[in-house]
Amino acid sequence: MAGGWARDGAVQEQIDASVADAVGRARSELHTGDSAEYCEECGAPIPEARRRAIPGVQLCIHCQADAEKQHTASGGINRRASKDSQLR
Numbered sequence: 001m002a003g004g005w006a007r008d009g010a011v012q013e014q015i016d017a018s019v020a021d022a023v024g025r026a027r028s029e030l031h032t033g034d035s036a037e038y039c040e041e042c043g044a045p046i047p048e049a050r051r052r053a054i055p056g057v058q059l060c061i062h063c064q065a066d067a068e069k070q071h072t073a074s075g076g077i078n079r080r081a082s083k084d085s086q087l088r
Contacts, residue, residue, distance in 0.1 A: 031056030039063050
């Protein structure tokens with residue numbers, strides 16, 4: 001059930017599109033190919049188990065954790081729009 005001028009299912013389509021965008025963005029950030037034996041950042045050896053588990057890994061666990069902390073989550077597009085933004 002949609003409200004206002006939206007057709008039925010429009011809200012679910014927006015949710016599906018947002019999820020598809022997030023999945024696509026996450027997949028584009030995955031590494032592929034050969035894994036590095038040594039971390040690109042600090043030069044520490046990357047354990048064999050990590051290289052087998054994550055194809056294309058380039059960072060050790062500590063540097064990867066630091067990189068993920070620095071990586072800010074993308075806010076994306078406000079597809080739903082709040083009432084405040086509509087009133088401006």
